[in-house]
Amino acid sequence: MPTYKNSGRTLKTLFAAITISAMTTGAAMSENGESRLIEAAERGDVRTIGSLLSGGVKIDARNARGETALLAATHANNIEAAKRLIEAGADVNARDNIQDSPYLYAGARGQLEILRLTLAHGADLKSTNRYGGTALIPASERGHVETVKTLIEAGVDVDHVNNLGWTALLEAIILGDGGARHVQIVRLLVEAGAATGIPDKDGVTALQHARSRGFTEIAAILETAKRQ
Incomplete structure (x- = not known):
């Protein structure tokens, strides 16, 4: 007759492996969605931005340079993408690795439409760039x-x-x-x-x-x- 001496331990190990796999897969899917959001912002792809946000992607996720999707949209002066993100609650003061924020960058570059959007949504007027x-x-x-x-x-x-x-x-x-x-x-x-x-x-x-x-x-x- 088969023995079930270690069956409890085997099941626990199996469940643990399944849980870790699910967590890893979920994290990878989340990171992929965040990357896609930032890339869509760079392209000015408002439809994809809306779809990803509806799917629960974190709006202020950052890439390796510390950029959020909103800052990526601002860098490219993609006004409609920036508007979509700001109206969805993106942080207009979120800084990247060199201390730029959507508000500071739009102001420095004369991107008036995006600047006005940031001012209407909580821009920190006292914030400063890497040069102070x-x-x-x-x-x-x-x-x-x-x-x-x-x-x-x-x-x-x-x-x-x-x-x-x-x-x-x-x-x-x-x-x-x-x-x-x-x-x-x-x-x-x-x-x-x-x-x-x-x-x-x-x-x-x-x-x-x-x-x-x-x-x-x-x-x-x-x-x-x-x-x-």
């Missing part, structure tokens, strides 16, 4: 006039100083080209109450930088502000 700067500082440097206006109106600190010792005003002059867009940005910052006398780490003010670079229109704006 607010979204307003790189936006000012890169000449994104409407973005600068939007960030000022949202309430970003116009006098925040980054790790280089620069405010938005200083960066617009030091790294800007002195052209029409940067003239407008300097005017916007001054009108918003930016302190024109804050110097850089070498003690050089915005006005001194403007004069040394031959930015006469910008210098005139700063000279007028200084007299007031």
Whole structure:
């Protein structure tokens, strides 16, 4: 007759193996879904994004670079994909491995539509990038006039100083080209109450930088502000 001496132990081992296999399979399926979500966001594939979210894929899952699907969509300026993710609850302040968030990146790159979406859904106006700067500082440097206006109106600190010792005003002059867009940005910052006398780490003010670079229109704006 057959013996069942070890049958209990055998069944326990079998059940344990089945459980581990199911857990491993589930984890793999979850990771695959998360990867697909991020890839769909990069492509701007709104239909796939909706399908994956309906299937329970974690909306703020990250890839090896620390990017969420929303940040991937923002990097590609896929507005509809970003909108779909934000309205589904994606974190607009989730940072990647180099401290970019959807809000900070959209602001720095002048992606106005996505920026406005992040501002309407809890963007942290005090958050800073890897250089210690607010979204307003790189936006000012890169000449994104409407973005600068939007960030000022949202309430970003116009006098925040980054790790280089620069405010938005200083960066617009030091790294800007002195052209029409940067003239407008300097005017916007001054009108918003930016302190024109804050110097850089070498003690050089915005006005001194403007004069040394031959930015006469910008210098005139700063000279007028200084007299007031």
